[in-house]
Amino acid sequence: xxxxxxxxxxxxxxxxxxxxxxxxxxxxxxxxxxxxxxxxxxxxxxxxxxxxxxxxxxxxxxxxxxxxxxxxxxxxxxxxxxxxxxxxxxxxxx
Numbered sequence: 001x002x003x004x005x006x007x008x009x010x011x012x013x014x015x016x017x018x019x020x021x022x023x024x025x026x027x028x029x030x031x032x033x034x035x036x037x038x039x040x041x042x043x044x045x046x047x048x049x050x051x052x053x054x055x056x057x058x059x060x061x062x063x064x065x066x067x068x069x070x071x072x073x074x075x076x077x078x079x080x081x082x083x084x085x086x087x088x089x090x091x092x093x094x
Contacts, residue, residue: 014075016044018067033062047078 045052
């Protein structure tokens, strides 16, 4: 797999998966959220990636609003750090 190919949806973080399912590019997401496409790219990185960033509270609110609550603050943290209900939502064993 080259660095330009998309990964399967199951391997994506919730925010990345939501954008992928809606066919929203980093540029379009940046426009919708009022930030740079590069920022979106960093938020979409997989858990454990050293370049990955977590949105601040103001951006988090915008993401929750944009996604209609399908992506929430807890979704930006690995499932093993979440409560059992949140981990189950992410598909991880409780």
